[in-house]
Amino acid sequence: MATLSLSETDTPLPVSLDDVHAAHDRIAPAIVRTPTLVSLTLGQLTGATVYLKFENLQFTAAYKERGALNKLLQLDEGARTRGVIAASAGNHAQGLAYHGARLGIPVTIVMPRSTPNVKVSQTEGHGATVILQGENVDESLAFAREKAAEQGLTIVHPFNDEQVIAGQGTVAIEMLEDAPTIDMLIVPIGGGGLISGCATVAKAKGIEVVGVEAELYPSMYNRIKGTALPCHGDTLAEGIAVKEPGSITGEMIERIVDDILLVSERHLEQAVSLLLQIEKTVVEGAGAAGLAAMLAYPERFAGKTVGIVLCGGNIDPRLLANVLLRDLARSGRLARLRIKLQDRPGALYHVARLFDQEQVNIIEVYHQRVFSTLPAKGLITDIECETRDAAHLERLIGALRGEGYDVTPVELA
Structure with missing residues (x-):
């Protein structure tokens, strides 16, 4: 990937540093200047100095408000009266709906039919008209373009728009003002609007910019690196699960x-x-991508002063609970042990005695007699338990095996 400054190329970038500064002046009165704070604990964990930009503290819990508002504020009176339309099932929809309602601009959002009801109701709650059309965002966007042409509405694309990109870049202006020692930015990439805007600011200061995509949706990676990795699957980072990156953002990312x-x-x-x-902050999967990169590639960031954009906090509570439980399981603090027993009185009591001896809390017990490959007098017991840490769990397993029990931890994917 080439990294060129403006002085090294004859062609100016679609979005300039002046555009981003103008956007910041324009939107600053109506958005939250979210804090940029150092995390000592994450720094110790990753071997870097880590600054976090808490964009999950925006009113709609995501940075998307910035680009949407910058676009809305530059509409002429006729366009404001007719209204705007966008295709989105996520944060862009809510940011556009909120600021549209605040400014008195009618907003229509086209969402795929499969969009969860909670996202539909949240967007409607901000005053937008929601149309469910299409099986995916691409089909929704095609319908939105038809609707825009019919009714004279202005399309507000979530990322492939210069005014939207300039608005997103205001994140970096604030971040680098608040933490001027940052020498590297780590920014999630979906369609590429946020990183395009942020890189415009960062490269003017000579700061390195690293983008992050989910392995399941490497669309911009494919474009820039010339690879053909598949883009599909259920990712925790649905906010950056984009199959087709933008043409404007693709050009900017390739260059800066x-x-x-x-x-x-x-x-x-x-x-x-x-x-x-x-x-103690709730961040959605896309918003956590920067930290995920530091965990996955510690040597890439060791010794750096890194700025991470926590770009959103809209995660389903049930999904969040599942993520936290899975993390407890991976760290050894929550476990399920599969134990083979003989079907006789007192068998479970003797196992439970060892849990008590090792001071391990039993949460659930599952007895399986019928659906088993064991002989008729054998049974399998799954015991879900809570331990202090992985070492504590290993001591329990050692104690059980020491008493002759066949014990297998049930592993997560």
């Missing part, structure tokens, strides 16, 4: 972003959990 890294679902889950446990 230094590298793109891919992160696994496991590292995304770990990052979401760590941010809640350490920083």
Whole structure:
């Protein structure tokens, strides 16, 4: 990937540093200037100095408000009266709806039919008209373009728009003002609007910029690196699960972003959990991608002063609970042990006695007599338990095996 400054190329970038500064002046009165804070604990964990930009503290819990508002504020009176339309099932929809309602601009959001009801109701709650059309965002966007042409509405694309990109870049202006020692930015990439805007600011200061995509959706990675990795699957980072990156953002990323890294679902889950446990902040999968990259590639960031954008906090509570439980399981603090027993009186009591001896709390017990490959007088017992840490769990397993029990931990994917 080439990294060129403006002085090294004859063609100016679609979005300039002046555009981003103008956007900041324009939107600053109506958005939250979210804090940029150093995390000593994450720094110790990763071997870097880590600054976090808490964009999950925006009113709609995501940075997307910035680009949407910058676009809305530059509409002429006729366009404001007719209204705007966008295709989105996520944070862009809510940010556009909120600021549209605040400014008195009618907003229509086209969402795929499969969009969860909670996202539909949240967007409607901000005053937008929601149309469910299409099986995915691409089909929704095609319908939105038809609707825009019919009714004279202005399309507000979530990332492939110069005014939206300039608005997103205001994140970096604030971050680098508040933490001027930052020498590297780590920014999630979906369609590329956020990183394009942030890199415009960062490269003017000679700061390295690294993008992060989920392994399941490496669309911009494919474009820049010339690879053909598949883009599909259920990712925790649905906010950056984009199959087709933008043409404008693709050009900008190729020219001013230094590298793109891919992160696994496991590292995304770990990052979401760590941010809640350490920083006491709720971050969605896409918002945790920067920290996930630091966990996945520690040598890449060791010794650096790193700025991470926590770009959003809209995660389903049930999904968050599942992520936290899975992290407890991976760390050994929550476990399920499969134990083979003989079907006789007192068998479970003797096992439970060892749990008591090792001071391990039993949460659930599952007895399996019928659906088993064991002989008729054998049974399998799954015991879900809570321990202090992985070493404590190993002591329990050792005690059980020392008494002759066949014990197998049930592993997570």
